[in-house]
Amino acid sequence: MRSELVGRDREIGALDGWLVSALGGRPRLVLCHGEPGAGKTRLAEELVARAAAREVPTLWGRAAEAEGAPPYWLWRQVLREATGVARPAGELGVAEELAPLVPELDGGRSDVLGDEARFRLFDAVVGVLRDIADARGLVVVLDDVHWADRPSLLLLRHLTRELRGSRLLVLATHHDLPPGDAPLLAELVREPVTERLPLTGLSRNAVAARLAAEIGEPVTAELVGRVHELTGGNPFFVGELARHLSAGRAAGIPPTVREAIERRMERLSPCCRSQLRAASIVGRQFSVAVVAATIGRPVLDCLDPLDEAVAAGLVEPTATAGDEYRFVHALVRDAVEAGLPTGERVRLHRAAVEAIERLYSERLDPHLSDLARHWAAAAMAGERARAAGWIERAGDEAMRRLAFEEGARLYRLALDTGDPELDGPARHRLLVALADARHRSADGAGSAEACLAAADVARQLGRPDLLGDAVLVLGCVNEQGADRRLRALCEEALAELDPQPSSRRARLLSLLAETHMYLEDVGPADLASREALAVAESCAEPAALVAALRARQMARSGPDGIEERATLTARLFAVGSDADNPSDRMWAHLWQIDTHVERGDLYDAAAVIDRLEWYAGRVGGPTGRWHVLKARAALAQAHGRFDDARVLADQAFAVAPASGHAGAVGARMALLTALDHHAGTDHGGTTAMVALDAAGGAVAAGSGYRITYTLGPAVILTDARKHDEAGALYRSLGPPRRWRPPPFFLLASYAAGIAVAVGQNADADVAVLRELLSPYRHRHVGSGAGAAHYGGPVALHLGIAAAHLGDLDAAVDDLRLALASCRENGAAGYAVEAQVELVGVLARRGRPDDLDEARALVTAGTAAARGLGMPAFAARLAAIGTSLGPVPPSPSLLTAREREVAACLSTGMSNPQIAAALFVSERTAQNHVQHILSKLGYSRRSQIAVWAVQNLDPRTPNDRRA
Structure with missing residues (x-):
């Protein structure tokens, strides 16, 4: 029986x-926090009762405080209630995806790995959760999330970011934590849907x-003052002390809750x-069967003592399983x-x-985490290697369930527990597993540390394969x-490895x-990638071949x-x-886009993106x-949709993986530089300079990457006519x-x-x-797999x-070649730029037909520049157009047939195409x-084409445009 709140x-x-707001489609995550015993769970129960009064369903999950709880334990409880595991898995629609959280739906699957x-x-x-919430709303209570494993918190963060529009209220309770002690919880506080409830x-x-309700009679002000001072008003402490007082032990107040609990324990039977214990x-939370x-x-024989413990307010039955109970508060269990005594605890x-x-x-798999925890505490001399083996199995299961952080913790625990009884191969295996788990959980430094330790073990064993x-x-x-150390390790491993072709050798060469x-x-990259591909082909191992193909693609990534x-x-x-591997297909499409862009086939590149998106969706993450x-x-x-490009660039940077931050910064910088060059919205280079600063130490002083990171801002500064600043950046790179x-x-x-050297008159x-x-x-200027930006025709x-x-x-x-190429591939911004540059050169050269062509280009280019939002280029064209003088009147000497030919x-x-379109001979078309x-005084077909664009309506080529 719960006390009144x-x-x-x-x-x-x-x-x-x-709750009302959430039911109206404005979801909330409420972080209710306070010290242990502050009444967070009791408040959550009150929310559940109020939701039930509105006929709103509720789901409840409680994190386990003990290390070794199964991965995603918090969400396993929620999902067991949400999906009803007794239903056939096929009815769920997402049974396969949910299997890591609801093992009953697993079906024996064992290959679930990866982001x-x-x-x-x-x-x-x-x-x-959305499906349930859409019907009648939904309340999800996540109790004691400060004890949740990191994967569970990552899932909570993902849910929080996907709450928008749902009728869902999530109440997460947690202890007050020191700053920086729970970074994921701190991230949740910054989400727009989050509310804090201290x-x-x-x-x-x-x-x-509270005291009066528990004792059953009024209490003195003196007693209230003493209790309030001792407990700070902590409801759990107050309740425990009140129960102690109600048992007739009024002489003195215990100084700690532990003493209060010990006294309550003393009133129980020895069996209870x-x-x-x-x-x-x-x-x-414990199973009666396991305790028995x-x-x-x-x-x-255990049921009556449990009833006794329930009556004493120490434990209570859970709602999720008939044979499971839990301590009413973690502090009670603690x-x-x-x-x-230590001996009894180990026993x-x-x-x-x-x-x-x-x-x-x-079926031990769902219980491996528990076994690992118990073995870690119980291992004695002579059993440490065996204990480490069980903990390793729990780590493997955690990795299979995608709980990479938990896997890393368990592998580390296995190493510590097994020491010094582990043999060399077992230690190496655990270190490699630890390195992989840390790598998957984005702990690069920890992964490298474990790998180096594994390498030392392999050397001691004289095992180049290891x-x-x-x-x-x-x-x-x-x-x-770090990359130099990695290269040295690769060379060492290859030198010691059997020279015969093998998958291991191919992957090391890659x-x-x-x-x-x-x-x-x-x-050296070219030579190593050639050898890697040859070895991979001879051993016919798909994973090795993929590694070799990727290494070779990188080595041949130049034009x-x-x-x-x-x-x-x-x-x-x-x-x-x-192999039906979506990751490989995704990379193949990225390489294809790269090739299309460098060839200038922008429409083909755009067509590939839809297929890329499908495979990227299968990869996920x-x-x-x-x-x-x-x-x-x-x-x-590339196609001149500058506003769309900015929005997409922002979205890309927002979802970029943290492990690829430097690459994300570089890609964003390259695109912003290209956009600013054409649209001119960031003169002064603020965005690019900020991006350069953000790259920070990712670019070493002597690195070739520094060239690109430096030239981007220098281009923007040149466009802004800040030549001194641009020159300082440019000269820092040395001679080209x-x-x-x-x-x-x-x-x-x-x-x-x-671009920069021209601005510097160098x-x-x-x-x-x-x-x-x-x-x-x-060729055309691209920027690697998948394209980060398009830089126009090299011409x-x-x-x-x-x-x-x-x-x-x-x-x-x-410039004529560049303009024709841009018109063909739809690179509208670069077509305008080519026209601007070509008009300037034609005006300088000054031949009679040059000036006619230049005037036509000024008219067409100005309209395009204004339509695309390229004011600086439109202004340059206008200035050159003024210097060229008025455009001569358009000739009206063409016959109707000649106008049709001009339109073609x-x-x-x-000429053959014109002949076919107009049903005349090729000779007639040529005449x-x-x-x-x-008649028009031109010398080239391209001049006719420009004239026709400006003077003929394509629908009625016999009429002049108004």
């Missing part, structure tokens, strides 16, 4: 208001009411006391366990191990010191190639490798299809979503011929370098950069360089073109 009128009123699976699991939980001590009046070892087996009694843990193994011998396994857990982190690339040693990369992409598609949004932003920027940008940034670096540098860029005249940048150096004929040819030319038709050139 006193002294909480304000808190109850707030909860009532939030993508955890993301699907989280989304499935959100879907179940519970402080009861007032003196409330303490008096021994049963509670065993239960305190099992956990706050632990103390060696029949279950039936006090009972703390009162056990009970050992007995609990035997009980669990006996009771659940047919050394290789340790190294393969690591990955490149784009930090020079990793070595990647470290060479991150350390900017392109030549000279585009044809080979296309072949590698096709091979990765084939491997991913055979933030990485896939980031790649999709990043690619969409780049294509929007010595630049060594990463291969996938080579074209972008040279193109940006030309003619020699412009000439060098033009020379370096010239071999790629027919555009070559034309700008040629114009600056006074080579006007070459500039005209390059405006769409880019050849019409010559007559038009003569």
